[in-house]
Amino acid sequence: MLITDHAATIEACRFCFMCRHVCTLGVVSGKESDTPRGKGLILFKILKGHADYGADLVDTLYRCCLCGLCETWCKAGCRPPAAVVAARADIVAQGKAPEQVRRIKEQLVQTGNPFGLPPGERFQALEGPNLFRERAEVLYYAGCDTAYRQPRIAQALLKIFQAADADFTLLPGERSTGKPLLLLGYPAEARAMSGDLAEQIRATRCRTLVTGCPSSFDAFTRDYPAMGLDLGRIEVLHTAQYLDRLLAEGRLAPLLSAATSATLLDGTYLGRTHGIFDPPRRVLGKLAGLDLREMVWTRELAYSAGEPGGVFHLLQPQLSRQLAARVLDEAANTGAGVLATTCPATKTALAEVEQASLEVLDVAEILARAL
Amino acid sequence: MPVPTESYLNEFLYGELVDVVGPENVSASQSDKIAYSCDYYWIPELWLDRGRPLPEPDLVVHPRSAEEVSRVCRIAANHKAPLTTWGGGSGSQGGALPIHGGILLDTKKLNRILEIDKTSLTVTAETGIIMQHLEWALEREGLATMHEPASIGCATLGGFLAHRGTGVLSTKYGKIEDMIMSLEAVLPDATIINTLAVPRHASGPDLNQLFLGSEGTFGVITKATLKVHPLPEVRRFHAFVFPDLHAGLEAGRQIMVRRLRPSVIRLYDEAETRRLIRRVLGIDKEGAYLVFGFDGDEDLVDLEMQKALAICRALPHEDLGSRLGEDWWDHRYDFFFPNHMFHLPQAFGTLDTVATFAKIENVYRAMKRVIEEQFPMARYIGHFSHWYEWGCMLYARFIIDQAPDDAHEAVQLYNRIWDACLRAAIAEGGLLNEHHGIGLKLGRLMRELYGPAFGLLEHIKKAIDPGNIMNPGKMGFETFR
Numbered sequence: 001m002l003i004t005d006h007a008a009t010i011e012a013c014r015f016c017f018m019c020r021h022v023c024t025l026g027v028v029s030g031k032e033s034d035t036p037r038g039k040g041l042i043l044f045k046i047l048k049g050h051a052d053y054g055a056d057l058v059d060t061l062y063r064c065c066l067c068g069l070c071e072t073w074c075k076a077g078c079r080p081p082a083a084v085v086a087a088r089a090d091i092v093a094q095g096k097a098p099e100q101v102r103r104i105k106e107q108l109v110q111t112g113n114p115f116g117l118p119p120g121e122r123f124q125a126l127e128g129p130n131l132f133r134e135r136a137e138v139l140y141y142a143g144c145d146t147a148y149r150q151p152r153i154a155q156a157l158l159k160i161f162q163a164a165d166a167d168f169t170l171l172p173g174e175r176s177t178g179k180p181l182l183l184l185g186y187p188a189e190a191r192a193m194s195g196d197l198a199e200q201i202r203a204t205r206c207r208t209l210v211t212g213c214p215s216s217f218d219a220f221t222r223d224y225p226a227m228g229l230d231l232g233r234i235e236v237l238h239t240a241q242y243l244d245r246l247l248a249e250g251r252l253a254p255l256l257s258a259a260t261s262a263t264l265l266d267g268t269y270l271g272r273t274h275g276i277f278d279p280p281r282r283v284l285g286k287l288a289g290l291d292l293r294e295m296v297w298t299r300e301l302a303y304s305a306g307e308p309g310g311v312f313h314l315l316q317p318q319l320s321r322q323l324a325a326r327v328l329d330e331a332a333n334t335g336a337g338v339l340a341t342t343c344p345a346t347k348t349a350l351a352e353v354e355q356a357s358l359e360v361l362d363v364a365e366i367l368a369r370a371l
Numbered sequence: 372m373p374v375p376t377e378s379y380l381n382e383f384l385y386g387e388l389v390d391v392v393g394p395e396n397v398s399a400s401q402s403d404k405i406a407y408s409c410d411y412y413w414i415p416e417l418w419l420d421r422g423r424p425l426p427e428p429d430l431v432v433h434p435r436s437a438e439e440v441s442r443v444c445r446i447a448a449n450h451k452a453p454l455t456t457w458g459g460g461s462g463s464q465g466g467a468l469p470i471h472g473g474i475l476l477d478t479k480k481l482n483r484i485l486e487i488d489k490t491s492l493t494v495t496a497e498t499g500i501i502m503q504h505l506e507w508a509l510e511r512e513g514l515a516t517m518h519e520p521a522s523i524g525c526a527t528l529g530g531f532l533a534h535r536g537t538g539v540l541s542t543k544y545g546k547i548e549d550m551i552m553s554l555e556a557v558l559p560d561a562t563i564i565n566t567l568a569v570p571r572h573a574s575g576p577d578l579n580q581l582f583l584g585s586e587g588t589f590g591v592i593t594k595a596t597l598k599v600h601p602l603p604e605v606r607r608f609h610a611f612v613f614p615d616l617h618a619g620l621e622a623g624r625q626i627m628v629r630r631l632r633p634s635v636i637r638l639y640d641e642a643e644t645r646r647l648i649r650r651v652l653g654i655d656k657e658g659a660y661l662v663f664g665f666d667g668d669e670d671l672v673d674l675e676m677q678k679a680l681a682i683c684r685a686l687p688h689e690d691l692g693s694r695l696g697e698d699w700w701d702h703r704y705d706f707f708f709p710n711h712m713f714h715l716p717q718a719f720g721t722l723d724t725v726a727t728f729a730k731i732e733n734v735y736r737a738m739k740r741v742i743e744e745q746f747p748m749a750r751y752i753g754h755f756s757h758w759y760e761w762g763c764m765l766y767a768r769f770i771i772d773q774a775p776d777d778a779h780e781a782v783q784l785y786n787r788i789w790d791a792c793l794r795a796a797i798a799e800g801g802l803l804n805e806h807h808g809i810g811l812k813l814g815r816l817m818r819e820l821y822g823p824a825f826g827l828l829e830h831i832k833k834a835i836d837p838g839n840i841m842n843p844g845k846m847g848f849e850t851f852r
């Protein structure tokens with residue numbers, strides 16, 4: 001049982017109420033079973049052999065969005081999301097994964113994306129000369145959510161690359177990083193998928209990998225090294241960092257913002273995990289005429305729209321809409337006209353809820369509009 | 372959602388509840404049964420730890436309005452099903468445990484803030500709101516209830532009302548029962564009632580007080596209006612060490628009878644002082660550590676602070692300055708995370724009680740004597756942290772580092788300690804509890820505390836809840852049949 005490695009978290013959380021008021025899911029659903037304490041109680045019973053993974057317990061463990069707010073709040077160093085991911089792997093190993101989870105896994109393995117869409121359509125929405133080059137400085141890894149659901153983010157970035165005269169290429173055989181498989185409880189399958197992708201990336205011999213997907217960014221920078229996968233000497237940047245650099249180097253002409261006010265939504269991987277809060281703010285700060293406002297819940301404590309791995313809104317569409325509505329309300333409280341995101345999966349989740357006063361745009365899109 | 376139960380009668384109950392709140396707000400899931408079987412009471416924690424089965428709810432329901440609560444009450448009454456209200460489940464007395472199964476009513480979807488009246492400085496909210504969420508919303512308006520319990524993030528407004536809870540600033544701003552203006556409650560017969568709009572009047576008895584401390588046995592409190600305050604301009608602290616507890620108590624008493632209005636006074640006994648000072652300052656110090664604080668407009672705070680300092684400096688003392696107090700304020704919630712809190716295999720209990728200044732030291736010593744003489748496996752610590760014009764609250768604790776392995780033996784020992792300590796406290800003029808409530812834990816001692824007056828409480832309970840469906844088995848009332 002992989003959860004044995006998380007016994008300290010489980011034993012602490014089972015009787016602790018100290019982060020329930022920040023737990024994304026617990027707050028939205030009001031259910032005790034959705035809080036870290038609830039999951040601690042359940043996992044303790046499993047750990048001690050006092051309960052089995054019945055369908056209800058399995059369901060609860062696939063409801064957590066892994067946003068990590070509990071972990072950020074915790075002063076005891078506990079890590080509920082890691083315990084939940086370990087539990088999922090145990091569930092899978094016992095052949096008890098729910099139907100929907102198995103379907104997403106099959107689609108990932110078969111098509112390289114969680115939606116089961118044809119690999120040939122991955123870059124269908126992208127146009128331009130020389131998108132796939134033998135040699136280039138920068139490798140742009142779009143990721144599944146951008147490629148299939150938010151191609152405008154990729155289009156915006158291509159426009160920026162061109163404006164900055166950047167030497168870039170796409171990866172012809174791009175597929176998922178394997179992150180969703182890992183989070184769904186399929187570590188072996190994730191490893192296989194990741195190994196394959198790492199090899200392709202290494203072969204490009206690019207100097208910099210740029211991705212707009214925080215889940216992919218985390219996969220490349222934390223999961224791959226942990227799995228012993230080598231990407232070569234490539235530097236991995238999130239687009240927010242890359243754009244920040246282009247602006248600092250003066251490679252983009254003075255920019256006049258199309259929008260007048262915006263607020264930025266931080267996320268799990270880019271923000272809470274990697275502490276990359278300032279680069280996207282600096283990028284937006286460089287746009288003349290844009291008033292950047294902060295939400296009350298911001299930076300490491302930002303509300304979550306369910307980002308990790310982009311699987312939450314596939315698994316729990318109804319809860320995902322509730323999370324999104326909460327984020328949109330919080331953003332609307334700032335009075336800003338634009339909600340800026342740095343995650344394509346988040347943008348998709350937010351787009352599923354009506355919020356008349358706000359336009360949701362990726363930081364790259366906001367910048368591209370100002371070119 | 373399937374309803375796994377031996378009895379098909381629960382299918383009827385389930386269907387009727389779904390009819391009221393929709394399928395997404397009724398659960399018979401195994402996950403919920405586990406999560407609602409254990410609150411912050413040590414006995415269910417022990418029971419769970421030892422792999423013993425806990426009493427579970429048959430169904431969990433999440434109503435979203437007083438009307439829905441009312442319809443749930445009607446269903447429970449028709450079926451004679453136990454109906455246990457659960458707010459945050461952070462109560463330490465087993466109050467929210469569904470010990471007789473039946474319907475568990477979780478209030479957390481009753482979480483709207485209905486009005487912030489900036490003219491009168493009041494807030495009206497539904498009672499399932501988590502206290503911290505209410506406080507954060509008020510803070511955006513420059514306001515605060517000043518109810519600052521350590522469980523501010525764990526517990527609901529309704530839970531505090533039901534237990535007469537308290538926060539660290541209670542010495543100035545009062546306990547929750549001092550903050551209440553009016554409330555709405557749903558009675559077991561499904562009637563929705565409101566108490567009078569303001570709490571000070573000569574228009575009959577105060578019905579608020581009937582529901583405060585009723586722990587879900589009289590009905591479900593669904594809405595409340597509380598006083599709020601502007602955020603203070605400054606908040607200042609100062610700390611001293613006195614040679615012993617007696618001297619520290621005298622300092623606190625003098626501050627209070629001089630009618631100064633500190634928001635905080637915390638006085639630690641010698642055992643806690645030793646632990647605390649070592650942890651915070653890294654040095655060993657003997658005596659009784661006292662910290663107090665004032666908040667409000669700067670000039671008023673300075674004046675009151677001067678007067679309080681003069682009182683303390685007139686007694687034998689060591690002045691520790693203000694840093695320790697400020698440190699405590701900044702980290703006041705840290706002590707409740709698992710790395711600092713007592714936990715299994717320890718057995719522990721908070722014997723919070725209250726008495727007048729004339730009696731409180733004797734109450735402290737009587738309980739200490741009980742622990743030292745009768746329960747050598749336990750240690751006893753205490754601090755005094757809510758002060759009134761006439762007395763103060765003692766927050767005493769017993770701790771056993773290794774609870775007996777056998778669950779039966781552990782529970783019996785645990786309950787014997789409670790009985791012995793609280794009987795000693797009552798004999799010296801203390802009460803069963805000051806802010807955690809009675810619940811399942813202390814119900815058996817209610818008759819001893821109240822004497823014949825408990826009969827009156829029983830009459831009230833029978834009049835309001837003749838079917839005995841509301842949180843049966845708690846507060847010492849007749850258990851469920």
Ligand SMILES: Cc1cc2nc3c(=O)[nH]c(=O)nc-3n(C[C@H](O)[C@H](O)[C@H](O)COP(=O)(O)OP(=O)(O)OC[C@H]3O[C@@H](n4cnc5c(N)ncnc54)[C@H](O)[C@@H]3O)c2cc1C
Binds near residue numbers: 707845
């Ligand atoms: C870490 C920690 C620190 C704590 N610190 C403090 C503290 O500083 N001060 C303090 O006072 N307490 C403290 N407590 C205890 C606890 O938080 C309080 O007793 C609180 O009042 C419980 O609220 P709850 O919403 O969790 O209620 P629950 O535990 O869910 O319920 C408690 C009782 O109230 C009843 N109830 C709940 N809601 C309603 C309602 N709407 N209508 C009618 N009855 C209702 C229940 O039936 C039950 O009998 C602490 C607890 C923890 C875990």
Ligand code: SF4
Binds near residue numbers: 016070078
């Ligand atoms: S993560 Fe930390 S704060 Fe949250 S329940 Fe676990 S131990 Fe408590």
Ligand code: SF4
Binds near residue numbers: 022024025069081
């Ligand atoms: S990861 Fe997020 S949703 Fe999951 S328990 Fe922690 S705070 Fe709650």
